[in-house]
Amino acid sequence: MIIGQQPILISGGADGSDQQWGMCAGMAGHQVIHFGFPGHGMKVPKPEQVRLTLEQLAEADPFVIRANRTLGRTFPGSSDYSNNLLRRNYYAQRDTQSLYAVIAGFDEHRRVLGGTAWAIQMFVDRHDDGPCPVYVFDQSQDGWFTYLGAEEWERIERPPTPTGVWTGIGCRARGLLANGKAAIRDLLGYQAASATG
Numbered sequence: 001m002i003i004g005q006q007p008i009l010i011s012g013g014a015d016g017s018d019q020q021w022g023m024c025a026g027m028a029g030h031q032v033i034h035f036g037f038p039g040h041g042m043k044v045p046k047p048e049q050v051r052l053t054l055e056q057l058a059e060a061d062p063f064v065i066r067a068n069r070t071l072g073r074t075f076p077g078s079s080d081y082s083n084n085l086l087r088r089n090y091y092a093q094r095d096t097q098s099l100y101a102v103i104a105g106f107d108e109h110r111r112v113l114g115g116t117a118w119a120i121q122m123f124v125d126r127h128d129d130g131p132c133p134v135y136v137f138d139q140s141q142d143g144w145f146t147y148l149g150a151e152e153w154e155r156i157e158r159p160p161t162p163t164g165v166w167t168g169i170g171c172r173a174r175g176l177l178a179n180g181k182a183a184i185r186d187l188l189g190y191q192a193a194s195a196t197g
Helices: 017-027 054-059 061-071 080-093 116-126 178-188
Strands: 008-011 031-036 049-051 098-103 134-138 143-149 152-156 165-170
Touching: 008 017, 008 080, 017 031, 017 098, 017 165, 017 178, 031 080, 054 080, 061 080, 061 116, 080 116, 080 165, 098 116, 098 178, 116 134, 116 165, 134 178
Parallel strands: 008 031, 008 165, 031 049, 098 134, 098 165
Antiparallel strands: 134 143, 143 152
């Protein structure tokens, strides 16, 4: 991991939130790294892409299995591609100091819905399920939440601006709503160029 004065965003290169985080972080002067794997079609700039080897992907299995126990989902599944997406999620959070995500919402157990839950759970597992710097923007509630530990979340006005090495992930393109996109842009101070020139 390259550590210096420049903040570093780690993400997964997926359409939607990952692309938004990358674009806005890059415009804010952050270094951007998107992890992928062979056969993973990322639509992010090539200089930002890091392709994991099959050996590196396999090293993630114990961490994905641990997250699976908490989430009550299925790993490994029947699709190598889907399994590798989950393994890639391990690398998206492995070396980061904080995690930011745009989510569709929470389930009845206050667990994050969708695939983003895997990276969040692995980050929480690194902190032994205690309070940790995880910040999610819940599009369904139009607000930010922070993790208190033991599957408890607290609504906050706004998380701290990302610094150091951090993760930015979330909903794919079809699930990323206008308020989620705006939350990313607002947090990173991104201003779209004026249409009038």
